[in-house]
Every structure is written in C-alpha cells, then in structure tokens.
Amino acid sequence: YSKMEIQGIQGPLSKWTNVVKGWQYRWFVLDKINGCLSYYISREQMIKETKRGCVKLRGAVLEIDDSDETAFALISDNKQFHLQAQGAEDRERWVDALQECIHFHSAPPILRKLSSEGSNRTSATSSDIQACVAEAEGYYSLLSDQIKSFNTKLTLTSDLQSEYSQQVKDLTKEYSAAFRDSLDQMHPMISLPDPHPPTDRRDSRTATELTNKEETNVKGILARASNGVMFVPVTTENESTVPVMECNSDSDTDYFYDVETFSTEGENTPGHKSDEDTETNKSGYLDPHDVIVDEELEELDNVFEGVSQHKGVLMHMASQVKVGMDLTRITLPTFILEKRSLLEMYAEFLSYPHLFTSIPEGDTAEKRFIKCVQYFLSTFSAARKGTIAKKPYNPVIGEVFRCYWDMSQRRPMMEEESQLIKRGPVPWAGHDSLTFIAEQVSHHPPISGFYAEYPSKLISVSGHNWTQSKYFGLSIGVHNVGIIRLNLHEFDEEYTCTLPKAYGRSILTVPWIEIGGKCYMECSKTGYLANIEFHCKPFYGGKKHRVTAEITHQPTGRLVMKIDGEWNGVIFADYPDGNREIFLDTLNLQTVMKKIKKVDAMEKHESRYVWKDLTTALRAEDLERATDAKHAVEEQQRAGVRERNEKGEVFRTRYFDLIGEEWKYKHPLMSRVPGNTNK
Numbered sequence: 001y002s003k004m005e006i007q008g009i010q011g012p013l014s015k016w017t018n019v020v021k022g023w024q025y026r027w028f029v030l031d032k033i034n035g036c037l038s039y040y041i042s043r044e045q046m047i048k049e050t051k052r053g054c055v056k057l058r059g060a061v062l063e064i065d066d067s068d069e070t071a072f073a074l075i076s077d078n079k080q081f082h083l084q085a086q087g088a089e090d091r092e093r094w095v096d097a098l099q100e101c102i103h104f105h106s107a108p109p110i111l112r113k114l115s116s117e118g119s120n121r122t123s124a125t126s127s128d129i130q131a132c133v134a135e136a137e138g139y140y141s142l143l144s145d146q147i148k149s150f151n152t153k154l155t156l157t158s159d160l161q162s163e164y165s166q167q168v169k170d171l172t173k174e175y176s177a178a179f180r181d182s183l184d185q186m187h188p189m190i191s192l193p194d195p196h197p198p199t200d201r202r203d204s205r206t207a208t209e210l211t212n213k214e215e216t217n218v219k220g221i222l223a224r225a226s227n228g229v230m231f232v233p234v235t236t237e238n239e240s241t242v243p244v245m246e247c248n249s250d251s252d253t254d255y256f257y258d259v260e261t262f263s264t265e266g267e268n269t270p271g272h273k274s275d276e277d278t279e280t281n282k283s284g285y286l287d288p289h290d291v292i293v294d295e296e297l298e299e300l301d302n303v304f305e306g307v308s309q310h311k312g313v314l315m316h317m318a319s320q321v322k323v324g325m326d327l328t329r330i331t332l333p334t335f336i337l338e339k340r341s342l343l344e345m346y347a348e349f350l351s352y353p354h355l356f357t358s359i360p361e362g363d364t365a366e367k368r369f370i371k372c373v374q375y376f377l378s379t380f381s382a383a384r385k386g387t388i389a390k391k392p393y394n395p396v397i398g399e400v401f402r403c404y405w406d407m408s409q410r411r412p413m414m415e416e417e418s419q420l421i422k423r424g425p426v427p428w429a430g431h432d433s434l435t436f437i438a439e440q441v442s443h444h445p446p447i448s449g450f451y452a453e454y455p456s457k458l459i460s461v462s463g464h465n466w467t468q469s470k471y472f473g474l475s476i477g478v479h480n481v482g483i484i485r486l487n488l489h490e491f492d493e494e495y496t497c498t499l500p501k502a503y504g505r506s507i508l509t510v511p512w513i514e515i516g517g518k519c520y521m522e523c524s525k526t527g528y529l530a531n532i533e534f535h536c537k538p539f540y541g542g543k544k545h546r547v548t549a550e551i552t553h554q555p556t557g558r559l560v561m562k563i564d565g566e567w568n569g570v571i572f573a574d575y576p577d578g579n580r581e582i583f584l585d586t587l588n589l590q591t592v593m594k595k596i597k598k599v600d601a602m603e604k605h606e607s608r609y610v611w612k613d614l615t616t617a618l619r620a621e622d623l624e625r626a627t628d629a630k631h632a633v634e635e636q637q638r639a640g641v642r643e644r645n646e647k648g649e650v651f652r653t654r655y656f657d658l659i660g661e662e663w664k665y666k667h668p669l670m671s672r673v674p675g676n677t678n679k
Contacts, residue, residue, distance in 0.1 A: 009094070013028045014084040026041065027040045027045070030101060039051075055074060059106050060074055060102050063323075063474040069087075070086070070088065071083070072084075072085070075474065140180065177626070184631055321471050327469040339619070341393045341401060341607040341611060342394065342448060343438040344403075346450045352378050352590075354592070355374060356459070357457055359371045360491070366528065369551070370561075373563075376497060382589075390511070393607075393611050395607070397443040397637065398440060399610055400437065400438070400440075401438045405593075405595070406432070425667075433454075434453070436450070437450070439656050441656050443637070446467060447466045447663065448466075449464045455669060463484035465482035474506060475506075476503065478501060480499035484499070496524070497521040515567060518532065529552055548564045550562050561583075611633065613625075
C-alpha cells in the first residue's frame, strides 16, 4: 500500500441495531494494515480510543442493495452487519476500500507479500503472463493425470465406504472443472492458442503436446512430481508479517439486526434433417414419433442439491470480481447451470396458456386489460423451476427454440388455418395450438427475440430482451432491457409492457430467486395503465416476493383497482367501493406442458441440440465433462465470429429482423391472414 492507502479511511456510517430497532450514528475507521473495521460512538470517542467494536475483514464478503444506493452489508464469521452511508458516492468510497482490504487480507501470504511490494516492481510483460498461463496448463495436465490415478486407486480400495469415496471423487472433479474454467478465461485475454481443441480436451494433454516455451516451464514441474514432491501453497517463513486479528466484537449491546448464519450450480449436420425434410410431411405435420410432451424432460430442482459443497469455488469466484461488476462476459461454474437455455426459459412464460388465450374473451376494453395484467403477473411463477435459483445457459448467436401447446379444442381444421400454421413459427404444430419461437439475434450485447401466436383467437405477443448481470456480493442481479407487445388483432389493441429485474440471492448457501423493481403495462388505444412494482425483501425485516400494482384509466383519472400479494402465491384486488377479492392464485394454476421435437429430430441450431452434451453431463453430475461440453459450444461460437470477421460478413438472423430499435418476427400472424390489408 502507498502511504495514503496505509492510512485507511474513516468517517460516519449508520448501522442497524436491535436495541432501538433503527439506524444509529457511529464513527468508523478502516485499518488496512490489520484488516479490521472499527467503530466508535463518535469521532471524539475515536480520539480517546474508546472503541465500541470491530469486524475482521479476512474472509469477509460485501453485499450492496440495488434498490437503496446508500445501504450495504458486511458478512464476517457467519454474521451479517447492515450499514448505511451518507450517499451513493460515500457508499462507493467505503465499498471500494473495504473490498480492496478484504481481497488483500484474504489472499495467501505470498500474494500479500507481493502486493505490498508492488510499488517497487515493474509491470509484468505479456510474455511473462503467457509463461505463467503455460505453466498453469502444465499443472492442469499433471492434476488431470493424478486425479485419474487417484480415482483408480480409490475404486480398488475396499475399506473405504462407497458414499465417502464418491464424495471425494466429486470434490476432485469440482476443483478440476474450476481450474479448467479459469484457464479458459485466460486464453482469449492473452491471445494464447487454446491447447484443448473442442474435439479432444478431456485429460488427454501431456507435456509433449505443449509448445517449446511451455515445455520448458512444465519440465520442471513434472520433474519435481516424479521425485515425489508434493505441491502445496507457497508460504513465507514468518506468516505473522501481516497479523490476523480475531476481532469480530461488539462491546456494547446494540447488535446488528437480523444476523444471519451462513453455513460452510441454418446449416444441417450429416444425419440430421433440414426444415424442409422434418417439419412437414404430406399432411402438413411433423412425424408424431418425433414430437414429445415435455413433461418427461421437466426436471424440477425442488431438492437442495448441495450448493454448499461448492462454496470454496464460489468464494474463489467472488474474490476475483468487484461488487457492482458487470458479469456479462464472466464464465460462471457449470454446477450452477439450470439444464436449459435462456430461450427455453422465455417459453415458460406461456406455461399457463389458457390465461393468455382467454384475454380476447373480455367483453369490454377494461376487462380485457385486467385479463392481460392477470396473465402478465402469472408468468413469473410459471418461469421458475423449483425453489433453488440456477442460471440458464447463455444462448449462442443463431440459436433457436420452438415449441407449442395443444389447446385441446378438437374440431376439423379449415384449409385457411392449415396454411396459417404451415407458414407460422412452428409448422409442425397442431391446428389449434399456441406456438412459440425464440432466437438469439445478437451476442454482444446478448439479445433474444421471441414471438408467440394463437391464430384461433387472433392474439400474438412479440418482444426482445437484453439481460445485463451484475455482482452485488451475496447476490447476482439481472436487469432486463427490452419491451414486449401483446396484440389483440380482432380489437386492434396493443398492450405494451416492460420487465422487472431479477436477483439470485444467497449465492454462497441456498440460492433463491427474487423479483424486484418497477415495470408497467399500457394500452394507448383504450387509455388503461398498470403501474407494477415488485418489492425486494429489505435488509432488515419485511416479506419476500411482494408485488403491488394500480390499474387506472388515464383519460378520466379513474382508479380501477389496487393489487397486492405475492407473485408466486396469492394476489388480491381492492376496488374503490371497498370490495376485496382474489385477483390471481398462482398456487392453484394448472401448468400445461409444451410439446417439442425429440433432440435427434432437431436441427443443429436448435437449443436442446446445441446443449445436448452439456445437459447430459449435468444430469449425470459429471462436472468435468459438463465443463468440456460448455467450452466446446462457446469455442465453436468464437470460431464463427473469427471466420465472419475475416470474410467481412455480418451474421444473418433466421426468423427476426431489426426494425428501428426493436427485433420483430419476420412473418407475424396478421401478415399471413388472407384478406388482411394492414400487413
């Protein structure tokens, strides 16, 4: 640290206490040398050295509140402390300083020593960094060989319990996968050739396959290994150079509120059919044997899958990123993945299709608007797969997902309907079906276009969304940037709506999903507006999953109703006359399973085919193979980008066009209706 940095920072902060149930003024001092945050009743008491308490920062975690620009929390020794700065800039100053101190004191001793000597060292050259990465590749190769040998010996050892043996094997796989993920992120940054091509990456690389420069670095490693040298973290002779202070104390009785204990996831390939070959036969439908009800593929992650087993990997990842950092280009561990693409997750917004298709049945504009709000609020519980928060796969550019829901109104199909379906989003769907299609139309930024229609009721919905992820300490926030337009073509009504934010909370223990932020729905033709707010659970007290809304008629200023409840439970409506009734009960809604192609009948750009190897590995809980499969898909995408750049080509989307600032489906419903003059 420089002289200024060594002095640390000090100033007023408020902290939440249980004694008076509120914020209390305190004077805080950050000691960067000893790695602790001390506080006093006032600045005068600080001068007198009358300390009230302190928090050790080694191994601590910071958390910021996206909805409150002044609040933040500090988690240390399984306790959570809630603090409040005087403003956004003041919070940023404290968070930056605390995070720097936490990283310094949580690092291995040798790294702390190197960091403290940083002012006397010159910057590393590109070749130095490449040499380090090459050496790390050698360690990975050695690690892979040792894991293979270790697992073989473990299998032959009969005196070890099988359950314990499996736990040890899983642990070694986990750390090997994390090591591989880290190396995969380094190669693009330093332009070092990837030594693991997608076709042959699993534990097959040896020192002889390395470049001459890499080989020089690795020979020493292998030589030490052959002599029986065990690789252990490097430590200094006197680790007490930087003292470790056990100082999570609070000498008064104003303990922090709600202390939580944290205990220690276009073209076709040979043998695959093209659109023309697979989507329609003589009757206009896909072979029934190639269509399945998705029920047999639904995997509800309702059971806690041992996220705490991976806490070490998550803690390491957390130490590498800064609070508030954009995670768009950060590779996350495979064990937090959800076994489906983000494109498929968008399809789940139609899991209660009867709510969607019944919107045109309202006999007045007001009733139709209310039905539209009911459908919108139902989509968030429909899109969630269980209680454990996991991350869907990031779609690759050009990836497509298609499905449909059979609405079960059995009647003869008219020729006009048959033509609508054949030229629609899902040509192989039934004649009375709600169809859906989504395509990843951009990679940077990551934008998805989606479209659904139900010709029988002349209703469609289209939109695009761009997800921006940020790291908040113990949470990951996702900001949805986009717009959705729902059209009732019979009434010439268009409903425009936006999406709230989403958060993955408690990522180091049992992660759970929270929805937060404001959004709206409006119909410019009829003048109805719904202002909707999803409420995050406050740092101190409060309930989870709350949603409130007001529906008003803008031309007259009339309040139609107020709405409140839980978006994943029961929502109530309060009318101006005092009546209160259930507006939406998501607990008793019946999900209708979508229908999709079998994977072996899909084209290579369709979601489940793109990610089939990754999904298979995750189901088998083979994290190493899952990491390889994920890397192979991502590397194929990078190769496509390089090839297009070399040829000066631009990627061409299949089903969506950019019109103005919005991505639109190329063949919407009303453009295919015979006799429609407003195409």
